[in-house]
Amino acid sequence: MAKPNKKGPVKTVDIFCSKCGVKLFRYRKGGKGALVKCFKERIAEDFTEELGVCPQCSSVFGRDTLIRGTPALKMVGGKIRMK
Template structure:
C-alpha cells in the first residue's frame, strides 16, 4: 500500500482534549473531514508527555497503530476537538 505524502498539507490545525481543553498537538491535516487519525510524521508540535494521553487530565485520547505502513495515532471518538 502507498504511504502518506511525507511533506503533506500546509494547513495546520490545533488539536485539544475534549474534556479539559488542553492543547495536545499542532498537526498538518489534509482534507476537511473529521479527525480520525494523526500520522506521526505530520505532527508539527507535540504538547503531550506520553503518547496518546492528555498531560492535564491523564485521559487516553488515541491509540498507537500502523496505517498504510506508517506510524500513526488512531483517535478515540469524542476525546479530541479540532480548531
C-alpha cells in the first residue's frame, strides 16, 4: 500500500479532549470525515507530555500503531473533539 503524503494537507484542525476540553494538538488533516487516525508526521503542534494521553485528566485517547508502515495514533471513538 502507498505511504501517506509527506508534506500533507495545508489545513490544520485543533484536537481537544472530549472529557475535560483541554487542547491536545494541531493536526494537518486531509478530507472532511471523522478523525480515525493521526499520522505522527502530520502533527503540527503537540501539547501533550505523553502521546495518546490527555495531560489534564489522564484519559487515553489514542493508541500507538503502524498504519501503512508509518507511525500513527489510532483514535479511540468518542474521546476527542475536532474544531
